[in-house]
C-alpha cells in the first residue's frame with residue numbers, strides 16, 4: 001500500500017531513501033535544513049553523486065518533493081524517516097542533536113503512524129526516543145529502527161536489492177508497517193527488538209572494518225616474510241566460512257561511516273564499563289596503515305624535502321565524490337609535513353577548502369600529475385588508472401617510483417614499464 005512519508009535529511013542516505021521509497025510507489029517529501037541543497041533539488045539538480053540517483057529523482061518528480069519546512073513535511077505524512085547525520089562528538093560518542101531536532105518536529109505531528117530512524121545511532125537511542133514521544137503524549141506513534149547497510153557508489157542498487165532489511169520495533173504493528181513500506185524490495189526482512197536492530201548496524205560496520213584491518217596486518221607480515229598478500233588472502237577467502245569480501249589489503253578504510261561508527265561502538269562499550277580490545281586494535285591498525293604508506297615511500301626514495309609526489313585519487317573509494325575521512329587526507333598531510341610538494345588527481349572529488357588541501361596543486365589528468373614527479377602514490381583505485389599509458393608516463397617522471405596503496409596494478413607489468421613498484425603486502429619490483 002502506498003504511504004505518505006516524510007524523510008528528514010537530504011544527504012547520501014536521505015536522498016537514496018527518498019528516491020527509492022518513491023520508486024516503490026510512496027509519496028515522499030524530503031526535508032533538509034540546508035537552503036542550498038533544497039534549492040538545488042527543487043531546481044532538478046542533485047547535490048551529490050550516486051549512480052542512478054539523479055535519474056530516479058527525475059523519474060519520480062511528481063511524488064518526490066523537497067522542502068525546508070519541517071511542518072510542511074509532516075503535515076500529510078503517515079511516517080517520518082530520520083536520515084540526518086550523526087557525526088562523532090569530541091568524546092567519540094555519536095552526536096544525536098540532529099536526531100533530537102527531528103523528534104521535536106515530530107512532536108507537533110500527533111497524526112503520525114510511525115517514527116522510523118535510519119540514521120546510525122548508539123544502542124539505547126530508540127528507547128530514549130520512545131520515552132520522549134510517550135511523555136509528549138504520542139504513545140500512539142510507533143517507533144521503528146530501520147538501519148541502512150547501503151555502500152556509497154552502489155546505494156540505489158543496495159537499497160532495492162539488499163542482503164537483508166533489518167527492522168526493530170517495540171510493537172508488532174510498527175514492525176509490520178515498516179515491512180509493508182518495503183514491499184517491492186528484493187530482500188529478506190529480519191525483525192527484532194529495537195536495541196538489537198541498533199546493534200546490528202554498528203556490529204556490521206565494525207566487522208567489515210575488522211576484516212580489512214586484519215587483511216592489512218597480514219599484508220604487513222607478508223612484507224617481512226616474502227609472501228604475497230593477494231595470493232594469500234585470495235586463497236584464504238576461498239574458504240566459504242571466511243569469505244573473500246573485504247579482505248583487500250591497502251592503505252586502510254575511510255569514509256563517512258567506518259571511522260565514526262568504530263569509534264562510536266568503542267565509546268558505547270566504554271560507557272558500559274567494557275574495554276573493547278579487538279575494536280581498539282582494528283582502529284589502531286587502520287590509523288597506522290596510512291602513515292606506513294608514506295614511510296615505505298621514504299624508505300625507497302629517501303627524504304622527501306624538495307621532491308614532488310603525485311597522489312592519484314582523493315576520495316575514500318572510487319565511484320563517489322565523498323571526501324569524508326578519506327585516507328588521502330592523512331597521506332597528503334604526511335607528505336607535506338615531510339617537505340614534499342604534492343600534486344593530486346581525482347576525477348570526481350572537489351578540493352576541500354581547508355588544510356592540507358589548500359597546499360596542493362590539482363592536476364586535470366593522471367598524466368599531468370605524473371609529469372615531473374619524483375614519485376606517485378595510488379590512493380584510490382579509480383578505473384581510469386587502467387587506461388593510463390604507464391610506459392609513457394614513466395618517461396615523463398623525474399623518477400619512476402610508484403607506491404600502489406590499493407594493489408590494483410600488475411607488479412610485473414609496472415616493472416616492464418620502467419617503475420620501481422611498491423605495493424602493500426607484496427615484494428617491491430624494479431625495472
Ligand SMILES: NC(=O)C1=CN([C@@H]2O[C@H](COP(=O)(O)OP(=O)(O)OC[C@H]3O[C@@H](n4cnc5c(N)ncnc54)[C@H](O)[C@@H]3O)[C@@H](O)[C@H]2O)C=CC1
Nearest residue numbers: 009010011012013031032033084085086098101119120148
Ligand atoms: N553515507 C552512507 O553511505 C551511510 C550513512 N548511514 C548513516 O545515515 C546517516 C546519514 O548519513 P549521510 O546521508 O551520509 O549524511 P549527510 O551528511 O550526507 O546528510 C545528512 C543531511 O541531514 C541534514 N539535516 C541535519 N539536520 C536536519 C534536520 N533537523 N532536518 C532535516 N535535515 C537535517 C543535513 O543538512 C544533511 O543534508 C548517518 O547516521 C550515517 O551514519 C548509514 C549507512 C550508509
Ligand SMILES: O=C(O)[C@H]1O[C@H](OP(=O)(O)OP(=O)(O)OC[C@H]2O[C@@H](n3ccc(=O)[nH]c3=O)[C@H](O)[C@@H]2O)[C@H](O)[C@@H](O)[C@@H]1O
Nearest residue numbers: 148149150151152212246247248252253254255257316317
Ligand atoms: O554505514 C555506512 O555508511 C556504510 O559503510 C560501508 O560503506 P562505504 O563506507 O560506502 O564503503 P565501503 O565500500 O564499505 O568501503 C569503506 C572503506 O574500506 C576500504 N576497503 C574496503 C574493502 C576492502 O577489502 N578493503 C578496503 O580497504 C575502502 O577503500 C573504503 O575506504 C559499508 O560497506 C556499508 O554496508 C555501510 O552501510
